[in-house]
Amino acid sequence: MGNWIDLKTDADTGIESVRAHFVGHAYDPHWHDSFLVGVTEQGVQQFNCRRVRHRSTPGQVFLLEPGDIHDGLAPTEDGFTYSTLYLQPAWLDQQLGALFEQVPRDSLPSFADTLSHDVQLAQATALAFQAVHQQDLRIVRQSATDALLASLTRHLHWRRRQNPDPRLPLTAQRARDYLHDNLERDIGLEELALACGIDRFRLTRAFKAAFGLAPHAYLIQLRLAHARRRLALGQRPADVAIALGFADQSHLGRWFRRAYQLTPAQYRRLCSNIPD
Structure with missing residues (x-):
């Protein structure tokens, strides 16, 4: 079985749901603007994050914050399959504000661990993914994401917003x-x-x-993160490449595919339903 990616976007919340399978090298070091909550379904998902090499096995939940640089590799021949929800920071802040009676001022939500063996969290993640990805009834999607947030509260702590850090x-x-x-x-x-x-x-x-990352690699990943946002809004890959300082559309495409295993045009179509 080769590599494949199935991506959808929830119109109400902006949550991206991604189910994917990779064999061998999955993707280069990169980061996202979202909070990632995912579960490994099959195989071993190996990745480096926060200077630690992690190995996520079936049933484990992986938790990544915006800006967490990570890569991906399948160390076994059968590869790995995972389901992930990309939670938008603004949406998560709003939901947590409603969930907690008092949110600490000038603080950011943060995940206590990168990998979790919490069975209840794994089940809540899988159910929320299924509801969002299958574009179930709105009340079903909301109930499932509420259950996920309730399970996540045991794995959250608050980090003071400081600049400089x-x-x-x-x-x-x-x-x-x-x-x-x-x-x-x-x-x-x-x-x-x-x-x-x-x-x-x-x-x-x-x-x-x-x-x-070295400064040049960080700049490329920064441009790619902005490219994702623009493409999701339906902007053309050629226009995005010019706006973000890439030499041309093919230059953007090479880096985008290395990071996300999708071309900019594929990502734009999956997020915005606009044909190539």
Whole structure:
């Protein structure tokens, strides 16, 4: 069985539901703007995240926050299959605000663990995925996602929103912010280092130590995350490529496929129902 991906988007919540199967190399290091809650159905899903190598087996739930850099690999010949819900941060904030009587001020929801053996959470994840992915009745979808959120509360903690983040080197954070502010420009290392008041060699070392990627790789992943958003809104791949500083549509396509195993046109069609 080869690689395949089945992706749908819920119009009410913006939740993306993805069921996929991979053999061998699945995808390069990348991140998402969403909270990922998924369950491994079959095989062994191996991935690196937060400087730890994880192996998710059938029935385990994997939990990733926005910005968590991760890759994917099937270490066994039969590959792996998983179902994942991509929860939009704005939607999750709204739901948690209704679920908790008092949400800590200036705080962000955070997952306590990357992998969980919680059977109840696995069942709630599978049922929510089924309801959303099969586009069931609205009341069924809402009931299933409510049950998922209730199960998730045992795995959430609140992380104080701080800028700058005391856990990371200030130089790396300045470089990251500069990349975000200039993501569509053809930025060189010398320019980035000058903006941070440090030479480019020390900058690269500090940045990679903080974020797990070199600055150029981070910039590409940042552009890809923005590309997903634009494509989901129905923008044409060629226009997205130009707007985000890629050389052309094929350049965007090469990086997009390496990260997500979909072409930009496929992703746009699956999210927006607009034909190629």
